[in-house]
Amino acid sequence: xxxxxxxxxxxxxxxxxxxxxxxxxxxxxxxxxxxxxxxxxxxxxxxxxxxxxxxxxxxxxxxxxxxxxxxxxxxxxxxxxxxxxxxxxxxxxxxxxxxxxxxx
Amino acid sequence: xxxxxxxxxxxxxxxxxxxxxxxxxxxxxxxxxxxxxxxxxxxxxxxxxxxxxxxxxxxxxxxxxxxxxxxxxxxxxxxxxxxxxxxxxxxxxxxxxxxxxxxxxxxxxxxxxxxxxxxxxxxxxxxxxxxxxxxxxxxxxxxxxxxxxxxxxxxxxxxxxxxxxxxxxxxxxxxxxxxxxxxxxxxxxxxxxxxxxxxxxxxxxxxxxxxxxxxxxxx
Numbered sequence: 001x002x003x004x005x006x007x008x009x010x011x012x013x014x015x016x017x018x019x020x021x022x023x024x025x026x027x028x029x030x031x032x033x034x035x036x037x038x039x040x041x042x043x044x045x046x047x048x049x050x051x052x053x054x055x056x057x058x059x060x061x062x063x064x065x066x067x068x069x070x071x072x073x074x075x076x077x078x079x080x081x082x083x084x085x086x087x088x089x090x091x092x093x094x095x096x097x098x099x100x101x102x103x104x
Numbered sequence: 105x106x107x108x109x110x111x112x113x114x115x116x117x118x119x120x121x122x123x124x125x126x127x128x129x130x131x132x133x134x135x136x137x138x139x140x141x142x143x144x145x146x147x148x149x150x151x152x153x154x155x156x157x158x159x160x161x162x163x164x165x166x167x168x169x170x171x172x173x174x175x176x177x178x179x180x181x182x183x184x185x186x187x188x189x190x191x192x193x194x195x196x197x198x199x200x201x202x203x204x205x206x207x208x209x210x211x212x213x214x215x216x217x218x219x220x221x222x223x224x225x226x227x228x229x230x231x232x233x234x235x236x237x238x239x240x241x242x243x244x245x246x247x248x249x250x251x252x253x254x255x256x257x258x259x260x261x262x263x264x265x266x267x268x269x270x271x272x273x274x275x276x277x278x279x280x281x282x283x284x285x286x287x288x289x290x291x292x293x294x295x296x297x298x299x300x301x302x303x304x305x306x307x308x309x310x311x312x313x314x315x316x317x318x319x320x321x322x323x
Contacts, residue, residue: 033139042141049164067119
């Protein structure tokens with residue numbers, strides 16, 4: 001896959017169970033950010049601090065926006081981002097290849 | 105004029121610039137939040153009634169940096185650059201404080217801070233005002249000023265070299281001393297009416313508070 005390696009540190013919305021599912025489904029989902037207007041997938045670039053427990057991945061979907069610290073993929077704004085629905089909530093989704101899952 | 109927004113902005117954030125300053129440099133009122141990426145600290149601002157942006161520091165961002173976010177719907181590159189410069193000028197930031205702007209190339213790995221980004225008198229004047237504004241009775245001693253400034257400004261090796269005129273002081277400390285002691289120069293905090301000097305330090309005036317508010321720093 002062309003873009004990455006990105007990472008997500010273990011956090012409220014990146015639990016060990018999330019990492020297991022992401023590795024199994026090869027999908028990364030993102031919800032609407034606080035006060036945001038639509039769902040987005042987010043991840044850190046390599047210049048972002050890596051915590052010991054994290055998921056690293058790459059993707060073939062070009063980020064919609066990126067800085068040296070992070071990358072964002074926006075539903076309805078970024079080509080290649082798909083919608084997923086769960087429990088009445090809409091999520092943004094990108095396909096990923098997990099490079100390493102350190103949240104086991 | 106930059107105004108701190110007390111309500112969080114309704115924008116879908118798109119990282120557009122990074123500054124070599126901590127979020128505390130820009131705002132006394134900082135919110136905590138969390139999204140799909142991580143926990144973060146943030147402050148929302150507006151310039152005029154049209155430009156709204158957030159400053160955020162996510163937990164995995166390097167210390168002493170803050171990222172400037174515009175709404176993702178803004179795609180015009182010229183508008184984005186104008187917004188960045190409006191914020192830089194509005195905050196009174198030196199250009200050397202810009203670590204990255206949208207459109208700049210970057211490679212994987214750490215950003216490198218220019219050695220030109222060191223403390224100078226113009227920025228030191230603002231920092232002295234900010235420290236005084238947040239101190240008891242809006243008054244700060246030299247000891248408090250020296251203690252607090254490194255929390256707002258990431259000192260470099262160049263800042264820490266020994267002062268050429270006072271060997272027991274670092275260069276940044278001499279610059280701060282100059283700011284507090286020079287009362288008669290046209291740009292002096294005291295000449296401008298932003299502060300008054302007292303025996304042990306500096307007290308910010310109402311005019312000084314208004315000036316800080318005009319650069320987005322509201323208490």
